[in-house]
Amino acid sequence: MKKYSKDSWFLFISQIITHLSLIPMIIYGSWYHWLIAFIVYFFTGCFGMTMTFHRLLSHKSWKAPRWFEIFGTLCGTYGLTGSSVGWTAIHRQHHHKTDIVGDPHSPEIDGFIKVQWFSMFVTPNPKYAVHLLRDKVHMFLHNYYYHIHAGLLIIWLLYDPMLTLAAYLIPACILWNAGSAINTLNHLSGYRLHDTKDNSANNFLTGYLMWGEGWHNNHHHNPNNKSFKTKWWEIDIGGWLIERIDTTTINSNKNTNTA
Numbered sequence: 001m002k003k004y005s006k007d008s009w010f011l012f013i014s015q016i017i018t019h020l021s022l023i024p025m026i027i028y029g030s031w032y033h034w035l036i037a038f039i040v041y042f043f044t045g046c047f048g049m050t051m052t053f054h055r056l057l058s059h060k061s062w063k064a065p066r067w068f069e070i071f072g073t074l075c076g077t078y079g080l081t082g083s084s085v086g087w088t089a090i091h092r093q094h095h096h097k098t099d100i101v102g103d104p105h106s107p108e109i110d111g112f113i114k115v116q117w118f119s120m121f122v123t124p125n126p127k128y129a130v131h132l133l134r135d136k137v138h139m140f141l142h143n144y145y146y147h148i149h150a151g152l153l154i155i156w157l158l159y160d161p162m163l164t165l166a167a168y169l170i171p172a173c174i175l176w177n178a179g180s181a182i183n184t185l186n187h188l189s190g191y192r193l194h195d196t197k198d199n200s201a202n203n204f205l206t207g208y209l210m211w212g213e214g215w216h217n218n219h220h221h222n223p224n225n226k227s228f229k230t231k232w233w234e235i236d237i238g239g240w241l242i243e244r245i246d247t248t249t250i251n252s253n254k255n256t257n258t259a
Contacts, residue, residue: 007086010146011120014080018173025165033166040078040171046211048076049087049179050238054213057084057132058091061226062246070137080149080172081179082120083142085132089124094183095223096128098198105183108199112188116180178209186216193230194221202234212236 025033052072055061064072073084081087090104097103104122105115132138141148156164181203190201194217206214213219215228215236226246227239 005123007082007145008121008123010149011080011082012118014149014172015117015120015176018080018169018176021165021169022173025170028162029166033162034170036163036166037170037174040167041174042211043075044079044171045175045178046238046241047072048074048079049081049175050211050213051242052076053084053087054091055226055238055242057138058088059223061224062242063248064245065247068245073138073141077141077145077148078152078168079175081176083145084138085126085129085142086124088132089126089129090119090122092128093125095220098200098220099187105180107184107187112184116177116184119180119183178206179213181206182210182213182216186214190214190217192217194218196220207234211238212240213238 025037052064052069053076056064056069056072076084076087082090093102093104094106099106099108101109103109105119107115126133132142152168153164156168186201186203186206187199188201190203192201196217198220200217200220202217203214206216208214212228212235215230215234218230218234219225219228226242227236228234229236229239
């Protein structure tokens with residue numbers, strides 16, 4: 001039997017807890033609690049996973065101010081889907097070996113259920129995230145990942161059990177399922193605008209639910225593009241926000257205005 005790391009088991013137990021939290025949230029949660037959950041999901045999903053973990057740290061497709069890199073990393077870390085180091089390493093390996101043996105989350109190889117709900121048992125290969133291994137902030141959040149979340153859970157529970165659900169566990173549950181759906185649904189169904197060597201496809205559900213991430217075929221066609229939008233209906237909130245924060249774009253606009 002393969003021995004998994006304590007981080008994998010921590011994420012596994014965490015995701016069980018987040019899914020079970022749906023029960024009391026449905027029974028006792030008000031519209032106010034669901035609104036809080038959605039707002040927190042925007043921060044963890046858009047600022048954290050989409051803009052920072054994916055497009056900034058994994059693909060370096062845009063240049064962010066240091067303050068935003070740290071802010072986005074904290075948002076992504078809060079989302080309970082793994083550290084920035086582990087997430088980046090796994091995603092880069094996915095692009096290196098998409099839909100072939102060695103892909104850490106291909107539904108064609110490992111099956112829908114494993115990729116959708118058990119991807120925390122994938123062991124990250126550190127060679128794919130060397131640039132983050134040299135960064136003290138990312139390494140601190142990686143090394144103390146489960147300590148941080150254990151502390152967050154205790155603090156939220158002591159403050160307000162219902163806010164523990166609304167502002168912490170429920171957003172994590174949504175992010176886990178929405179983020180994993182990119183790896184499953186977008187490699188099994190949808191439309192393709194580009195003839196890539198993999199099974200990536202654009203999917204309306206994940207496209208709108210994950211702030212533009214679901215235009216996955218466009219992304220695999222050009223992984224280093226900071227925007228995934230090709231057609232007018234492909235709304236990319238993450239790309240739209242990046243365009244307004246990207247220091248390269250801002251400096252370019254300044255130079256144009258002063259020319």
